[in-house]
Amino acid sequence: DQQVKQNSPSLSVQEGRISILNCDYTNSMFDYFLWYKKYPAEGPTFLISISSIKDKNEDGRFTVFLNKSAKHLSLHIVPSQPGDSAVYFCAASAAKRSGNTGKLIFGQGTTLQVKP
Amino acid sequence: DVKVTQSSRYLVKRTGEKVFLECVQDMDHENMFWYRQDPGLGLRLIYFSYDVKMKEKGDIPEGYSVSREKKERFSLILESASTNQTSMYLCASSSPGQRDLNYGYTFGSGTRLTVV
Numbered sequence: 573d574q575q576v577k578q579n580s581p582s583l584s585v586q587e588g589r590i591s592i593l594n595c596d597y598t599n600s601m602f603d604y605f606l607w608y609k610k611y612p613a614e615g616p617t618f619l620i621s622i623s624s625i626k627d628k629n630e631d632g633r634f635t636v637f638l639n640k641s642a643k644h645l646s647l648h649i650v651p652s653q654p655g656d657s658a659v660y661f662c663a664a665s666a667a668k669r670s671g672n673t674g675k676l677i678f679g680q681g682t683t684l685q686v687k688p
Numbered sequence: 689d690v691k692v693t694q695s696s697r698y699l700v701k702r703t704g705e706k707v708f709l710e711c712v713q714d715m716d717h718e719n720m721f722w723y724r725q726d727p728g729l730g731l732r733l734i735y736f737s738y739d740v741k742m743k744e745k746g747d748i749p750e751g752y753s754v755s756r757e758k759k760e761r762f763s764l765i766l767e768s769a770s771t772n773q774t775s776m777y778l779c780a781s782s783s784p785g786q787r788d789l790n791y792g793y794t795f796g797s798g799t800r801l802t803v804v
Contacts, residue, residue: 581728608793615692615778615795616731661731675746676793678723680730 575599576664578679586687591649593682595662598643602664606676607636607647610659619660620647652686659683691715694779694796701803707766709799711779717794718783720762722746722754725776725798737762769803776800 577596585591595605603624608616622629622636622645629636635648649656662679695710713720721736723746733746735754743754751773755763762781766773779796 576730578730606793608795613697613797615780615797617795618793663731675721675733675736677733678731680728681725 573598574680575602576662576677576679578660578662578682580682581680582683582685584685584687585652587654588651591647591652591656591684591686593647593649593660593662593684595645595647595679596643597645597664599664599666599677600643601666602677604665605636605638605645606663606665607634608661608663608678610661610681616661649684652684654686654688657684657686692779692781692794692796694777694799696799697797699799699801701766701769701801703770703803705766705769705803707769707801707803709764709766709777709779709801711762711764711796712760713762713779713781713794714760715781715783715794716759717781718759719781720756721780721782721793722752722762722764723778723780724748725778731778734764766801769801771803774801774803 606621607619609619610616620631620634620636622638627638638645659681661681663676665676692713701707719738722734723731732748737743737756753765777799780793782793
């Protein structure tokens with residue numbers, strides 16, 4: 573069973589426009605959510621995170637929104653740039669259950685293509 | 689610059705071979721993880737370790753084992769490689785104390801393993 577789901581395998585947007593990547597989760601124990609970005613032949617790198625006590629976190633062009641009642645989060649990139657083209661992974665953790673290990677559960681990933 | 693180093697970027701092995709994937713981190717992190725990345729399936733946790741000589745099964749441990757004899761090194765072992773283990777393997781490390789930041793997950797660049 574996939575506890576973290578990214579239902580859109582790919583997304584294509586024009587440079588300068590907004591990119592919205594979505595993520596759904598099923599485990600109500602998750603209390604910390606992260607987005608990672610991955611270029612080909614490289615490991616994923618941390619992008620932005622949000623705690624379940626918040627509904628929004630912003631860092632420059634990147635904003636993550638959390639809707640706990642819907643068990644849904646989204647990543648907004650404004651404005652999108654060609655260098656943002658990559659695979660984006662949503663991840664979640666339940667601190668109380670994972671305790672000291674910080675184990676993350678990842679979604680399937682969404683490939684974003686930003687066209688010049 | 690802190691890093692997680694995976695010993696090989698590309699590997700080609702024959703069915704039935706015993707395969708060792710090595711991962712070393714220089715951040716003195718307690719936690720280490722092995723994931724595999726497959727199209728449409730995202731990152732799936734194989735095994736993780738939260739201390740030397742400690743290991744826990746992840747979501748897909750079948751066909752794999754791990755070894756952590758030293759804090760900085762976490763090895764993934766394919767006891768008898770099969771074609772369905774062809775994948776991108778990613779090692780990561782983290783420290784429990786970094787939970788309030790981004791879980792401090794640092795990934796290696798990955799090993800692309802092909803089993804023929």
